[in-house]
Amino acid sequence: MFENLKPQPADKILALMQMYREDPRDQKIDLGVGVYKNAEGVTPVMRAVKAAEKRIWEEQDSKAYTGLAGDPAFADAMIGLILGSAVPRANIAAVATPGGTGACRQAFEMIRMANASARVFVSNPTWPNHLSILNYLGIETVQYRYFDSETRGVDFDGMIADLKTAEPGDVVLLHGCCHNPTGANLNMVQWQEVVNIINAQGLVAMIDIAYQGFGDGLEEDAQATRLVASSVSRCLIAASCSKNFGVYRERTGLLMAISDKAEETALSQGTLAFLNRQNYSFPPDHGARVVTTILNDDALRADWATELEEVRLSMLGLRQQLADELQRLSGSDRFGFVAQHRGMFSRLGAAPELVEQLRNEHGIYMVGDSRLNIAGLNANTVPILAQAIVDVGV
Ligand code: LMR
Helix, strand or coil, X not given: CHHHCCCCCCCHHHHHHHHHHHCCCCCCEECCCCCCCCCCCCCCCCHHHHHHHHHHHHHCCCCCCCCCCCCHHHHHXXXXXXXXXXXXXXXXXEEEECHHHHHHHHHHHHHHHHCCCCCEEEEECCCHHHHHHHHHCCCCEEEEECECCCCCCECHHHHHHHHCCCCCCCEEEEECCCCCCCCCCCCHHHHHHHHHHHHHHCCEEEEEECCCCCCCCHHHHHHHHHHHHHHCCEEEEEEECCCCCCCHHHCCEEEEEEECCHHHHHHHHHHHHHHHHHHXXXXXXXXXXXXXXXXXXXXXHHHHHHHHHHHHHHHHHHHHHHHHHHXXXXXXXXXXXXXXXXXXEEECCCCHHHHHHXXXXXXXXXXXXXXXXXXXXXXXXXXXXXXXXXXXXX
16 A cells, blocks of 8 residues: 555755755855754753753653643743733643644644634745645645745735735734744734734634744744734634754644633633644653743743843844845845844845755755755854855845
8 A cells, every 4th residue: 555655745944954964065054944053053952951851850750641731831831931911821722732833733733623614824935834734734725925025024015915815714824923934024013903904804813933032032022922812812822942942852832722712712722632632642741841840940941041042142143244244245235134034034035046056056055945044154154155145146
């Protein structure tokens, strides 16, 4: 029977990771997969994570199963981090998931169970795995305009016009902060307008928040998610701890389903536990326990927030350095958007041939749509990248 299998398309981000590894050149720069790297090119284990792991190692006396929803303390801690007090706890169903991808997958499955004809509106572009999972599940997707390739900012008029075509019950998938892959984000006035459309048209909001703390700060990056969650009657939130806690391989995430009707919240909680059981039974616990330990301990939490802030500021510094260098070398302001974008990524707006040329001739790896991972740079590689961008004629 296995002969009936068809080759599956490679995920373009993961394929690029592999190509980079196989490139024998010494002079190469990896700006592909969204993993934070410090100036030495290392993805460090955060100090608070190490300390929490040590504490867990010393104190944990059982590895018996948690619950299907994971440890409730993890959900509480994450809800506090993301939503603050924006939504009453009783309105929130939540389950731990294997990373943000697991949260998205469970959210999409729940959408399909709740309304088999719901369409999911996704930004053009969005994280490729959103589309891949939605297609795999047979859920219809509709792209709404998002990125303005002229300004490299948000095409807000286009976005609004496209969202207005959504029907009641359709889902609007939004990036809570640090849009992936573009780095271009809505301001709060624009978020309010999106909320108005969601409410006026009876849509369901879904937020993917994977980079809280990487954009303008931990609180600032949660503002839009809090606004949406507190203003709409139903909302799904898929959250990842991979980046802001640096626990990528531990697969740590949370899915929330929010409703202002108590009976719906109970149904959602039961459905999410059921979906966990069908897919993997109990969600991974180690990363979740590390995160809970950090968030519930004042000293660890403060140290984590400090280190995260250092990461954020280092990325902002690299953005500014790159924008300045590009300005100097090109003699034009057209790359100013690099300093305006937020989060790990910026979409350069370069044609695929130029992305390929950067890879072949300069050993610079970015995703084919010209998304570059700012955190893959350091003070020494910024000038190399800027020169290459100008040389190939972006
Ligand atoms: C990315 O967008 O590069 C990250 O979210 C990693 C991934 O799984 O694609």
